[in-house]
Amino acid sequence: MAILEVNRLSISFGGLHAVDDFNLSIEKGEMYGLIGPNGAGKTTVFNLLTGVYKPTEGIIRLDGKDITGKNTIEINKTGIARTFQNIRLFKDMPVLDNVKTGFHNHYSYSTLTGILRLPKYRRVENTLDERSMEILKVFDLDKEAALLAGNLPYGKQRKLEIARALATEPKLLLLDEPAAGMNPYETSELMETIRFVRDHFDMTILLIEHDMKLVSGICEKLTVLNFGRTLAQGITSEVLSDPAVIAAYLGE
Amino acid sequence: MGEKQNNIDIIKSMRRKTLRKSMLNYGIVIAAYAVMQIMIATGNISSLLKGLLVPLCVYVIAALSLNLVVGISGELSLGHAGFMCIGAYTSAFFSNAVGNTLPDLPRFILAILIGAAFAGVFGILIGIPVLRLKGDYLAIVTLAFGEIIKNLLNVLYAGIDSHGLHFSTTSAMDLHMEPDGRQIIKGALGISGTPKNSTFTIGVVLIIVTLIIVQNLINSRNGRAIMATRDNRIAAESIGIPVTRFKLLAFAISASLAGVAGVLYAHNLATLNTKKFDYNTSILILVFVVLGGIGNLTGSIIAAVVLTALPEMLRFLNNYRMLIYAIVLIVIMLFNWAPASLDLRSRLREKLFSKHKSEKREEGEQDGNS
Numbered sequence: 181m182a183i184l185e186v187n188r189l190s191i192s193f194g195g196l197h198a199v200d201d202f203n204l205s206i207e208k209g210e211m212y213g214l215i216g217p218n219g220a221g222k223t224t225v226f227n228l229l230t231g232v233y234k235p236t237e238g239i240i241r242l243d244g245k246d247i248t249g250k251n252t253i254e255i256n257k258t259g260i261a262r263t264f265q266n267i268r269l270f271k272d273m274p275v276l277d278n279v280k281t282g283f284h285n286h287y288s289y290s291t292l293t294g295i296l297r298l299p300k301y302r303r304v305e306n307t308l309d310e311r312s313m314e315i316l317k318v319f320d321l322d323k324e325a326a327l328l329a330g331n332l333p334y335g336k337q338r339k340l341e342i343a344r345a346l347a348t349e350p351k352l353l354l355l356d357e358p359a360a361g362m363n364p365y366e367t368s369e370l371m372e373t374i375r376f377v378r379d380h381f382d383m384t385i386l387l388i389e390h391d392m393k394l395v396s397g398i399c400e401k402l403t404v405l406n407f408g409r410t411l412a413q414g415i416t417s418e419v420l421s422d423p424a425v426i427a428a429y430l431g432e
Numbered sequence: 433m434g435e436k437q438n439n440i441d442i443i444k445s446m447r448r449k450t451l452r453k454s455m456l457n458y459g460i461v462i463a464a465y466a467v468m469q470i471m472i473a474t475g476n477i478s479s480l481l482k483g484l485l486v487p488l489c490v491y492v493i494a495a496l497s498l499n500l501v502v503g504i505s506g507e508l509s510l511g512h513a514g515f516m517c518i519g520a521y522t523s524a525f526f527s528n529a530v531g532n533t534l535p536d537l538p539r540f541i542l543a544i545l546i547g548a549a550f551a552g553v554f555g556i557l558i559g560i561p562v563l564r565l566k567g568d569y570l571a572i573v574t575l576a577f578g579e580i581i582k583n584l585l586n587v588l589y590a591g592i593d594s595h596g597l598h599f600s601t602t603s604a605m606d607l608h609m610e611p612d613g614r615q616i617i618k619g620a621l622g623i624s625g626t627p628k629n630s631t632f633t634i635g636v637v638l639i640i641v642t643l644i645i646v647q648n649l650i651n652s653r654n655g656r657a658i659m660a661t662r663d664n665r666i667a668a669e670s671i672g673i674p675v676t677r678f679k680l681l682a683f684a685i686s687a688s689l690a691g692v693a694g695v696l697y698a699h700n701l702a703t704l705n706t707k708k709f710d711y712n713t714s715i716l717i718l719v720f721v722v723l724g725g726i727g728n729l730t731g732s733i734i735a736a737v738v739l740t741a742l743p744e745m746l747r748f749l750n751n752y753r754m755l756i757y758a759i760v761l762i763v764i765m766l767f768n769w770a771p772a773s774l775d776l777r778s779r780l781r782e783k784l785f786s787k788h789k790s791e792k793r794e795e796g797e798q799d800g801n802s
Contacts (some may be wrong), residue, residue: 198615206771230670268667270660272727276446281660291681295645296654310673322439328444348671382708421654432558 181244183208183384184229184352189238189355191228198224202238206352207402211378212386213399213416217428222388222403226354229386230262231255232240257285259351263358265388271330275321278329278340279312284414291296312347318380319343319373327417335366339373346381353377355387359394367391370399396420404428454647458640461492464737465636480744486700489635490516490693493642495736496729497689497718498732500646503727504655505682506662507563508571511578512690512717517709519547519552519691521617522587522700526698528616529725530591540629544638544695551691554581555684563679566616566665569685578714582706590617607664623698630700638696642689646729649685658682702735723764735764777800 186204190197199221204210214222216237226234229240231252240248243304247255270278287304294301316322319339324332330342344355358374359367371394377383389395395402402419404411412422419425468485486610493695494516501509523543530539554577562573589600595614604615616624631704649655660668661675668675720739724731741759746753767773 198672253672253674256670264667264669264670268664268670270663270667272663273656273659276443276549276657277656280653281656281668281673282656283673288655289653291652291654294654295648297648304653309443310439313443317439322442325439325442326449344667344671420767429784 181208182206183243184386185239185241185244186229186242187239189240191224191227191233191235191237199228199235199405202405202408202410203209203413204403206386208384208385208390209378209382210384211371211374211398211400212384213395214386214388214405215395216405216411220405221408222405223356224408225405226262226356226388229255229354230260233311248360248415256348256350259349260354261345261348261350261352262354263338263345263356265356266333267337267341267358269329269337269341269344271328274325275316275329275332275340276309276312276325278344279347280308281313282344283308283311283347286347286349298380307351313345315346318376335362335370335399338362338370342373342377344375346383351384353383353385355385355389357388357390359389359391362388362394367394370394392420436761450651453730454643454651457643459646459734460730460733461636461639465514465632467596468632470590470745480747481741483634484698484741484744484752486630486635488499488737489632489699491694491695491717491720491736491740492639492733493635494690494717495724495732496556496639496642496643497686497693497729498717499721499724499729500649500682500689502645502685502721503649504662505658506685507679507683508568508712508717509574509683509686510571510711510796511574511576511581512576512686513709513711514578514581514714515551515555515687515690515696516697516704517578517581517585519551519688519694520704520709521623521694522550522691523547524623525590525616526696527622527627527629528599528614528625536627539627540634540699543629543699544692547695547698548688548689549691551690551694552684556680556685559683563683571601573771575711575714578711582709584704585617586620588617589615589619591615592725620705621658622703626698626704626705627721628702629697630696630704635660637698638692642692645685654678654681687780719761723761723768725768731768 184206189202305399402416403413406428413418498512527543580630584653587601591607593599598607657673657678720736724735
């Protein structure tokens with residue numbers, strides 16, 4: 181069964197149909213790419229999936245559960261985590277704490293337990309530290325754990341954002357232009373990381389990307405958006421050789 | 433194996449760093465307390481300074497509580513004097529109403545709890561609608577709140593008799609009390625005859641308690657959630673943190689701590705009225721927080737002490753007093769935030785730090801040789 185099932189999803193802002201009749205079905209463990217020219221509505225799809233916008237029409241199902249119209253917090257609890265096109269880290273907090281915050285809904289204790297430092301506080305914090313370091317290790321960030329997130333170099337900030345998203349233990353991970361602003365070396369390193377995340381965490385990943393090398397390198401399936409409409413959908417190699425797609429990217 | 437050890441080392445050193453930071457604050461407060469006690473014992477203290485000790489504690493607590501809102505949760509409150517006012521009035525009313533039926537200490541402890549509770553409840557009432565909004569609405573609403581509370585209490589009359597409590601907003605006559613009744617809140621005249629339970633020692637204990645609450649909160653799961661909402665609201669929501677709830681948590685705790693400061697203030701004076709709890713006081717507390725460094729608790733403590741004591745210490749300068757005070761404010765501001773000063777400080781720190789480090793390395797080498 182598909183882990184994410186989107187049917188006839190639409191949203192319009194005033195008279196503008198930002199996303200129109202969008203359909204998507206992602207199987208568990210799949211690496212799925214969402215591409216399209218600037219302004220095609222890719223990030224709007226992400227915002228719809230994560231509850232930032234409420235769709236005017238359509239249904240979103242995660243693992244069989246209807247999550248249409250729920251808010252961001254509930255949707256994250258149901259199992260969708262994301263990263264952002266413009267990096268959004270907790271800049272004034274240490275790298276480690278960024279990941280620990282990701283575990284917010286999985287390891288909890290009350291405010292009073294925290295203030296009074298009851299035994300549960302120590303226990304949970306120890307587990308949190310251990311698990312966060314494990315995730316940081318995957319992204320080769322463990323040595324920077326004590327640094328402020330804002331002081332990390334750009335490429336590592338991108339990785340930390342993925343690490344934080346994974347800490348929420350999602351079923352589906354959305355990556356919004358993970359390779360934006362990276363040099364070719366960093367991009368190929370990132371490709372390895374994303375592959376590793378998929379295998380290591382048994383993750384389903386939907387990503388937006390402009391870097392065609394990355395897209396053709398790791399995505400098994402693609403959906404191409406143009407002006408809010410689906411232009412092509414299917415196996416990566418077939419979609420990329422579709423004349424309509426080439427036309428949208430290169431112009432006729 | 434080595435990797436795991438490495439991880440443990442990193443976590444341990446992070447924990448040591450936070451512990452050191454917290455301990456520094458407790459240390460400063462306790463050291464200051466010890467110095468003052470010695471000065472009092474040896475009679476080396478002016479009556480002026482002695483009279484300042486409790487107000488100093490009041491302002492330190494108020495500054496710490498406001499820093500929780502401004503520095504940790506990233507909202508702006510311009511009405512913290514209002515919460516102090518609520519703490520002061522409710523606790524003074526309680527202490528007067530109960531009178532001598534309870535011994536001093538338990539009554540004062542109850543008064544503190546009551547002041548904190550009422551201020552906290554008002555914090556929640558204001559926070560629920562306002563903290564849902566994005567933007568600096570809290571500043572506007574708390575500003576209005578501070579003024580409203582002040583004006584309401586200015587026309588409030590309250591008393592107690594054998595039938596219970598009586599309230600009126602028009603005049604003392606409207607309380608319709610039995611002959612055995614006692615009027616406690618007398619409109620604009622405020623409350624008089626509150627037992628003077630506040631001492632320097634209790635004030636310092638309350639500062640320590642405030643520090644424990646604020647510091648332990650910051651270093652806990654919910655504290656991280658609060659700071660996450662401050663750093664990036666959208667990202668915090670995307671990882672499942674209910675932003676409004678945690679902003680509210682910080683604001684409510686801050687309000688009740690401000691209430692505690694109010695309780696301490698009220699039980700230090702023979703007469704309590706609303707004059708002291710105006711806009712200027714709210715801004716003054718904000719000045720402590722900003723000059724001490726937003727989010728920096730040590731800074732808040734030092735700024736509150738220095739800036740409260742300074743105008744009093746400068747009294748001998750007469751007319752030049754406020755001029756000097758203003759200059760000091762500007763100098764502190766420059767020291768804290770000017771790029772050149774930040775640069776200098778980081779270079780100094782690096783120098784000290786690397787020196788420290790190389791010494792350690794030498795020690796290690798010597799150990800290895802022997």
